[in-house]
């Protein structure tokens with residue numbers, strides 16, 4: 001059903017498609033209706049959509065050696081309409097338990113939020129994720145705060161899958177005491193947190209497991225023990241909606257850099273794909289650029305569909321996907 005534009009096909013549903021995404025999405029929507037796109041649990045459609053469209057920067061982007069990558073010259077109402085048309089089709093493609101992440105920045109995120117409220121329903125808006133990528137010191141903008149974050153809007157369909165994500169921080173044991181961490185008689189280090197909505201029955205169970213801490217004035221807190229490794233405590237923290245632990249693409253390892261402008265870090269996609277899909281699910285990126293989403297999806301054993309209209313983009317993505325599948329020497 002898809003035209004000769006399929007650039008690369010690996011297995012049954014992995015597709016890298018070169019083309020105008022409006023046209024390709026219409027065809028994919030027909031395939032979905034015909035039951036040809038299916039997730040691991042049998043739910044028809046795509047489990048996760050991530051898109052990183054042009055941001056309306058007014059710029060023309062070029063790759064290494066000056067090769068033209070793409071134009072980002074749509075602005076105002078034209079940009080909003082461009083996004084609305086595609087968001088409507090993307091919604092048709094999502095499975096009933098799917099999620100969509102739309103990556104933008106300060107210029108257009110607020111306008112597209114309103115369009116997404118209309119298309120997906122305000123009640124299905126889950127998060128405005130702030131990706132604080134660092135870099136660009138205060139010098140870059142002398143009479144205002146420097147701009148150093150992107151916005152990622154997350155919406156769900158009626159029900160949605162969500163795997164909580166954690167970051168591990170290493171705390172040297174010698175700093176534990178000064179950070180207010182405590183040690184139990186066995187020598188294990190722990191931190192405490194309020195009991196939250198634990199019922200009395202749950203507290204009884206936690207108490208039996210040695211996980212309840214009573215403050216001097218009798219208040220109950222829950223103990224969270226640390227794993228100790230090489231003189232450090234491993235602190236697992238739940239990821240919230242401000243992501244400041246993933247540096248921008250300028251700081252990528254040389255092995256990850258493709259030279260494609262506006263490439264996003266694989267760590268960003270690892271978090272998104274890990275949170276909103278399971279192995280065997282279908283992940284779609286309709287503005288796939290250098291193929292970051294596809295490479296990460298492939299590595300995490302998801303199936304994937306990538307679309308981009310640029311030759312440099314699909315060539316870069318194809319090479320990257322092939323390299324990703326090569327056996328280690």
Ligand SMILES: C[S@@+](CC[C@H](N)C(=O)[O-])C[C@H]1O[C@@H](n2cnc3c(N)ncnc32)[C@H](O)[C@@H]1O
Nearest residue numbers: 020021052070263264287289290292308309310
């Ligand atoms: C911001 S870049 C994506 C970068 C990508 N996330 C990465 O990590 O490399 C946006 C991409 O959207 C593509 N694009 C823009 N308009 C498109 C359209 N109408 N159809 C298909 N692709 C389009 C551009 O060619 C460009 O590669």
